[in-house]
Amino acid sequence: MATLLRSITLRRLAIATVVVLGAGYALAFLHAPEDADQGFIQKIFYLHVPLAIVALVGFIVAGLFAIQHLRTGDSKWDARSYVSIHLSVIFGVGVLLTGAIWAKGSWGVWWEWREPTLVSFLIVFLLYATYYPLRYAIEDRERQGRYASVFAITAGAFVPLNFAAVRAAQPLVHPRTFSDAGGLPGSMLLAFLVCLAGMALLWVTLVRFELASKQASGDLKRIRRALGGDGGPPTPARSIAPVATSAMSSMRAEGKP
Amino acid sequence: MSPFSALLRKDLRVELRTLRSLPAMALFAVSAFVIFRFGLDRTTLDGELAAGVLVPTLLFAALLAINRLFIAEREEGGFDLIRLAPVDRTVLFAAKASALVIYLVVLELIAVPIFALFFLDSVSGLLPFALVLLLANIGLAATGTLISTIATMSSARDLLAPLILLPLLIPLVIAAAGAGEHLLAAGGPDYGRFGTWLALLGLYDLIFLLVGYATFDFLLED
Numbered sequence: 001m002a003t004l005l006r007s008i009t010l011r012r013l014a015i016a017t018v019v020v021l022g023a024g025y026a027l028a029f030l031h032a033p034e035d036a037d038q039g040f041i042q043k044i045f046y047l048h049v050p051l052a053i054v055a056l057v058g059f060i061v062a063g064l065f066a067i068q069h070l071r072t073g074d075s076k077w078d079a080r081s082y083v084s085i086h087l088s089v090i091f092g093v094g095v096l097l098t099g100a101i102w103a104k105g106s107w108g109v110w111w112e113w114r115e116p117t118l119v120s121f122l123i124v125f126l127l128y129a130t131y132y133p134l135r136y137a138i139e140d141r142e143r144q145g146r147y148a149s150v151f152a153i154t155a156g157a158f159v160p161l162n163f164a165a166v167r168a169a170q171p172l173v174h175p176r177t178f179s180d181a182g183g184l185p186g187s188m189l190l191a192f193l194v195c196l197a198g199m200a201l202l203w204v205t206l207v208r209f210e211l212a213s214k215q216a217s218g219d220l221k222r223i224r225r226a227l228g229g230d231g232g233p234p235t236p237a238r239s240i241a242p243v244a245t246s247a248m249s250s251m252r253a254e255g256k257p
Numbered sequence: 258m259s260p261f262s263a264l265l266r267k268d269l270r271v272e273l274r275t276l277r278s279l280p281a282m283a284l285f286a287v288s289a290f291v292i293f294r295f296g297l298d299r300t301t302l303d304g305e306l307a308a309g310v311l312v313p314t315l316l317f318a319a320l321l322a323i324n325r326l327f328i329a330e331r332e333e334g335g336f337d338l339i340r341l342a343p344v345d346r347t348v349l350f351a352a353k354a355s356a357l358v359i360y361l362v363v364l365e366l367i368a369v370p371i372f373a374l375f376f377l378d379s380v381s382g383l384l385p386f387a388l389v390l391l392l393a394n395i396g397l398a399a400t401g402t403l404i405s406t407i408a409t410m411s412s413a414r415d416l417l418a419p420l421i422l423l424p425l426l427i428p429l430v431i432a433a434a435g436a437g438e439h440l441l442a443a444g445g446p447d448y449g450r451f452g453t454w455l456a457l458l459g460l461y462d463l464i465f466l467l468v469g470y471a472t473f474d475f476l477l478e479d
Contacts, residue, residue: 070472070475123424123427124424126423126424127421127424127425130417130420130421130424133413133416133417133420134407134411134417134421136413137408137411137412137413137414137416137417138410138411138412139412143410146475146476146478147407147410147411147476149472149475150403150407150472150475150476151407151421153468153471153472154400154403154404154425154465154468154472155425157464157465157468158425158428161428161460161461161464162427162428164428164457164460165427165428165431165432165457165461166428166431168431168432168435168450168453168454168457169431169435
């Protein structure tokens with residue numbers, strides 16, 4: 001699977017993302033019926049839910065990358081884990097914003113504490129927001145990567161547990177606001193699944209893009225240093241982004257148009 | 258003497274001689290109760306308010322000990338010694354987590370009776386609640402020890418541990434406060450969802466003890 005993914009160039013991946021996402025939203029707006037109960041505002045479902053699922057899976061994938069980092073000691077896995085968390089946090093901001101808009105549109109309030117999925121997501125988001133101060137507080141690059149990986153594994157294990165805990169905290173009488181996708185009519189389900197696939201592709205594309213960009217700037221810095229040092233701007237005293245290693249150069253080469 | 262009991266005894270002896278953590282934790286908890294008395298303007302508490310005051314207070318008091326857990330190791334070179342010693346490093350995790358559980362039990366033996374004296378009309382729910390607190394202590398010690406190690410080795414120290422731990426401990430608060438709400442209810446304890454909360458606490462303990470056991474070694478590498 002991983003090798004298959006790597007063999008697809010970044011450009012093809014980007015094109016596929018645009019096509020699938022475009023098709024998904026075309027289906028959502030043109031083909032899927034308007035929700036009888038919620039009306040047009042329900043269309044945000046095709047943005048909010050795929051964003052949330054992709055962000056959460058991204059957090060867990062970051063934990064798996066972190067396990068690989070600790071097992072192999074290869075910093076390319078740390079870079080992958082970092083970029084995965086970074087993009088999932090950005091997606092997470094989108095989830096909270098679209099969630100608030102949807103809540104306002106359909107329940108009349110910006111925030112709803114009795115919706116367990118939204119509350120769980122907020123807790124997970126708060127936890128991952130501390131990933132940045134954690135990295136920033138450790139200067140030694142190698143140790144920073146190791147500690148960040150321990151955090152990513154701990155937090156990755158926390159994600160499903162937290163969902164179970166928040167679900168358990170709901171009073172039993174409260175109805176589930178959204179049943180799972182299985183309850184959707186066919187055309188809605190199709191639009192939702194295509195949007196979900198498109199969002200997942202967007203995440204993978206952005207992760208690959210950021211890794212390629214990190215690799216390029218790392219290479220540039222190395223070349224500048226090799227050419228006599230003083231050519232480039234001074235390196236910042238401290239950075240939270242992991243160092244890109246040559247192990248990723250193959251990836252970058254493929255990513256080039 | 259096994260390395261585990263040697264490390265644990267060392268920690269407890271240091272705490273007994275210096276009293277760096279426990280008196281501060283107990284004092285913090287009692288002051289917080291007084292703050293809540295005026296903040297809520299209530300002289301008796303029951304149900305969700307009793308649980309909502311007691312559980313977060315114990316959690317915040319625990320953060321004081323968690324922040325100090327590895328101070329001696331960092332300042333006196335204890336980390337280097339454990340790296341040099343021919344023992345499994347995970348033993349340090351087990352010993353520190355056990356020391357933390359003992360601190361928390363002592364804290365609760367002081368703070369919970371004072372809480373009951375201040376606010377509770379009936380103490381019949383406290384015995385089953387002790388079981389809830391014990392399970393919560395184990396989870397708190399597992400995540401606390403792991404995050405404390407990370408924070409101690411960083412330059413942000415006291416800032417980082419509460420920042421990471423507060424969201425990480427929310428499931429424990431949900432379970433402990435959820436159980437406490439029914440156990441400390443005005444009409445006597447109610448065991449409605451007691452099993453669910455105990456199962457959730459047990460699951461939390463198991464997961465984070467395993468994560469700590471698996472990853473602690475990587476925190477000590479140099």
